[in-house]
């Protein structure tokens with residue numbers, strides 16, 4: 001019997017996606033509203049309320065709580081969101097209180113990458129795994145660390161920033177101000193920039209035609225398209241990117257002694273060539289005792305991972321409380 005329902009809210013820079021989710025991770029009802037980020041926090045919060053109200057309209061199911069995955073620094077205990085990137089003018093907002101007062105349900109907040117890690121633990125590839133490192137590949141490279149079925153948050157909630165593990169102290173400049181961060185190699189814009197630079201030396205690549213057909217535009221998806229057409233350059237580029245990620249993950253695996261990695265996000269769509277090379281890179285660089293244990297798995301929550309991750313926060317926290 002699917003008798004437990006919660007609401008998951010994925011607060012993104014463009015859209016706010018809300019859903020009613022069962023304890024098996026099935027979305028039974030879904031609503032998407034525009035974030036209207038440029039209009040500032042009051043408008044965004046109104047939009048959020050609108051989305052949730054829409055979900056609850058004529059709803060007879062008993063809702064156990066609301067989970068919210070938000071960008072930026074999230075303090076779950078205080079229920080606050082601080083300086084989320086892509087949401088101008090926020091500073092610090094006590095989102096938890098605001099939503100609790102409006103809807104009278106318990107509200108659980110978490111950073112979106114951490115929420116996605118919890119989502120994989122509760123509903124996805126991490127269900128049967130005690131400890132794993134979750135990595136999400138997209139505009140940025142985010143992460144979350146699950147140790148013995150618990151999220152490691154660190155002192156201020158900033159743990160798991162795998163994107164800023166450096167693979168080269170003289171390397172490419174990262175948005176964070178440091179150099180050589182893995183995000184500065186495989187974050188979407190950086191990935192495309194690296195591909196375009198290398199393409200100059202590969203006039204034979206099908207990507208030249210693909211870029212021309214797309215008015216000079218290149219994206220990870222188009223690189224993947226070329227790789228699927230057996231373009232040697234595109235395939236090698238994906239393999240190289242995977243190896244770089246593997247090197248960054250090797251440092252994380254060595255530090256944490258957690259050899260299982262779950263990879264999600266848009267760029268994970270590169271599939272087998274990426275996953276094989278991530279494993280190769282990681283196995284090559286981890287300590288000897290860890291080499292046979294390295295395990296690289298694709299995330300299982302794909303579409304609506306944001307809603308599912310956010311909803312998983314409710315199940316995760318209620319379970320913790322009942323212990």
Ligand SMILES: [Zn+2]
Nearest residue numbers: 164174176181
């Ligand atoms: Zn960085």
